[in-house]
Every structure is written in structure tokens, then in C-alpha cells.
Amino acid sequence: KAGVTQTPRYLIKTRGQQVTLSCSPISGHRSVSWYQQTPGQGLQFLFEYFSETQRNKGNFPGRFSGRQFSNSRSEMNVSTLELGDSALYLCASSQTGWGYNEQFFGPGTRLTVL
Amino acid sequence: DQQVKQNSPSLSVQEGRISILNCDYTNSMFDYFLWYKKYPAEGPTFLISISSIKDKNEDGRFTVFLNKSAKHLSLHIVPSQPGDSAVYFCAASADRAAGNKLTFGGGTRVLVKP
Numbered sequence: 079k080a081g082v083t084q085t086p087r088y089l090i091k092t093r094g095q096q097v098t099l100s101c102s103p104i105s106g107h108r109s110v111s112w113y114q115q116t117p118g119q120g121l122q123f124l125f126e127y128f129s130e131t132q133r134n135k136g137n138f139p140g141r142f143s144g145r146q147f148s149n150s151r152s153e154m155n156v157s158t159l160e161l162g163d164s165a166l167y168l169c170a171s172s173q174t175g176w177g178y179n180e181q182f183f184g185p186g187t188r189l190t191v192l
Numbered sequence: 193d194q195q196v197k198q199n200s201p202s203l204s205v206q207e208g209r210i211s212i213l214n215c216d217y218t219n220s221m222f223d224y225f226l227w228y229k230k231y232p233a234e235g236p237t238f239l240i241s242i243s244s245i246k247d248k249n250e251d252g253r254f255t256v257f258l259n260k261s262a263k264h265l266s267l268h269i270v271p272s273q274p275g276d277s278a279v280y281f282c283a284a285s286a287d288r289a290a291g292n293k294l295t296f297g298g299g300t301r302v303l304v305k306p
Binding site: 136 | 226228233234235236237238241281283292293294295296297298299
């Protein structure tokens with residue numbers, strides 16, 4: 079089975095721009111979660127999607143948004159980029175949207191905002 | 193407000209000896225705990241988990257201990273191997289009906305010396 083894939087792997091943007099990151103979960107997995115990893119704040123939960131619906135949301139501003147498609151693939155969008163948005167963005171998939179399922183992480187997208 | 197804390201940012205251990213990683217949490221609603229391992233340029237990999245109804249879970253060289261009264265958990269790796277050198281994250285989840293939101297600690301970097 080192919081693992082979680084994220085594209086692109088690396089991205090450089092400038093302040094004020096917007097960016098879209100993509101995540102393809104493991105086949106059969108219906109839940110996709112997004113996390114931001116920074117040196118200062120560690121790994122922080124952004125949001126989770128299950129069956130095209132946002133189930134959970136972390137404490138991030140509205141500039142961070144996401145969506146999930148009918149094939150479970152997910153995208154996250156960050157508008158009006160700030161320097162502090164530079165981070166590793168990780169996507170994780172699991173089979174269901176409830177219970178204690180192992181989450182499988184992708185390799186991440188490294189976003190640099192200049 | 194850090195709900196999950198890993199107070200030791202790094203740990204150095206000799207190959208063959210025991211590695212003990214510690215994690216403290218403050219949120220009484222957490223009832224499921226996980227450990228992840230992360231290599232550079234890769235996403236976190238699930239290692240082992242424990243439900244709050246247990247105080248110990250073992251999987252090969254990895255054992256997780258949970259002390260609910262102290263809101264403390266630990267991961268024991270015996271024997272430690274050079275391939276175990278990585279960053280280890282403790283994570284916690286509350287309310288299985290709420291989905292797959294994980295709250296992570298800041299990580300402990302483990303170096304296993306040959």
C-alpha cells in the first residue's frame with residue numbers, strides 16, 4: 079500500500095501570497111488531519127476532515143483553511159502569508175474519523191515565507 | 193498553554209542500554225496516549241500507544257507506562273540501538289468521538305552511541 083503523499087515537498091513564497099498544499103491519504107483512509115511543525119511551537123493541530131466535513135479545528139487564524147474531496151484527498155490553503163507561517167506542514171491519514179486509530183503521517187511540505 | 197510536555201529536549205544513551213523518555217500532561221480529559229518517532233525529512237512514525245484504562249503496554253523493545261494520578265507517561269526502549277536515534281514525540285487524545293485530534297509534546301531528541 080502506498081503511504082501518505084504530500085505535494086509539493088518544498089515551497090518558497092513571499093509575504094502576502096497565498097499557498098495551497100495537497101495531501102493524498104492511504105487508500106481506504108477517510109480521515110485526514112493537518113499539523114504545523116515549527117521550532118518554537120512544536121507540532122500543532124490545524125484541522126481534521128472526515129467524509130468531506132471538517133470535524134475538528136485547532137487554534138489557528140482564519141487564514142488557514144482546508145477541504146477534503148470525495149476521494150479523501152485533502153488540500154490546505156494559507157492566505158496572506160506571514161513570515162511566521164514558515165513551517166513543516168504535515169498531513170496524517172487514518173481509517174476512520176473516530177476512535178483511536180493509528181495516524182499515518184506523510185513526509186510533509188516545507189514552506190518558507192520570505 | 194502546553195497541555196503535553198516533554199521536559200527533556202535531548203537524551204544520550206549507550207547502545208544496548210535502556211532509554212527512558214518522559215512525558216507529562218495537564219488535561220484530565222486525555223484518555224489515549226501515543227508515542228511517535230521522527231527522522232529528519234520524514235513524517236512521524238507511530239511507535240506504541242496506551243489507553244487510560246491500562247498502566248502498561250509492551251511491543252517488542254518498546255514499553256509505555258502510564259501513571260494517571262501523576263498525569264505522567266514514559267517510554268522505555270530496551271535495548272537501545274543506533275537506529276533508534278531520532279526525535280520522539282509524546283501525543284495525547286481526548287474524547288474518541290471527537291475524532292483524531294492529537295496534542296503533541298515538544299519532542300525529545302535521542303542519540304544512541306555505538
